[in-house]
Amino acid sequence: MQFHFAHNNFNVMDLEKSLAFYKEALGLVEVRRKEAPDGSFILAFLGDGSSKHQLELTWLKNWEKDSYNLGDNEFHLAFETDDLEGAREKHRAMDCIIYENKQMGIYFIVDPDGYWIEIVPEKK
Template sequence: MKFTFAHNNFNVIDLEKSVNFYKEALGLEEIRRKKASDGSFELVFMGDGTTGHQLELTWLRDWEKDNYNLGDNEFHLAFVTDDIDDAHKKHDEMGCICFENKAMGIYFINDPDNYWIEIVPAK
């Protein structure tokens, strides 16, 4: 028996704002979209065009809160970049850098729903 990664899911408050953030910040593209026939949810699967891994953004119509409880936010996605300096500059201009570890050469950005994404330089 073998298992392979398919996708990760983040629930989001404003689907289009999140889709646009992931396009601008990380260059992800929409792969497919699924809308419930009753309008209760909408899913957008985004990919990097290189790997098969996808990020599923889920919008729930009946979610009545302004945000999701992310606890201590100790979980995150990680992306490798071939140009950490340009990536850092772009994310700094976007105002989305939320934590830096200069000793390790990494930093984190946060999306519109405050999910953290680690940015790691290619080795």
């Protein structure tokens, strides 16, 4: 028996805003969508074009709070890049860098809902 990563999920308040952020910040594009027949939710699956792993963004129509409780934000996604300095410049221009650890050679960006995404150099 084998298991393979399929996707991670983030719940979002504004699906269109999140789709735009992930496209601009990380080049992710929507690869499929599932909408509830009653309109109560939308699931948008994003891919990077090179791996099977996807990010599922879930929008819930009747979510009555202003945000999601992300706890201490100790969980996160990580993305490798072949151009760390170019990525850092792009994210600095987007004003979405939330934390940098130059000693480790990594940094984190934050999405519109407060989720942290780690950016790491490609392993060679």
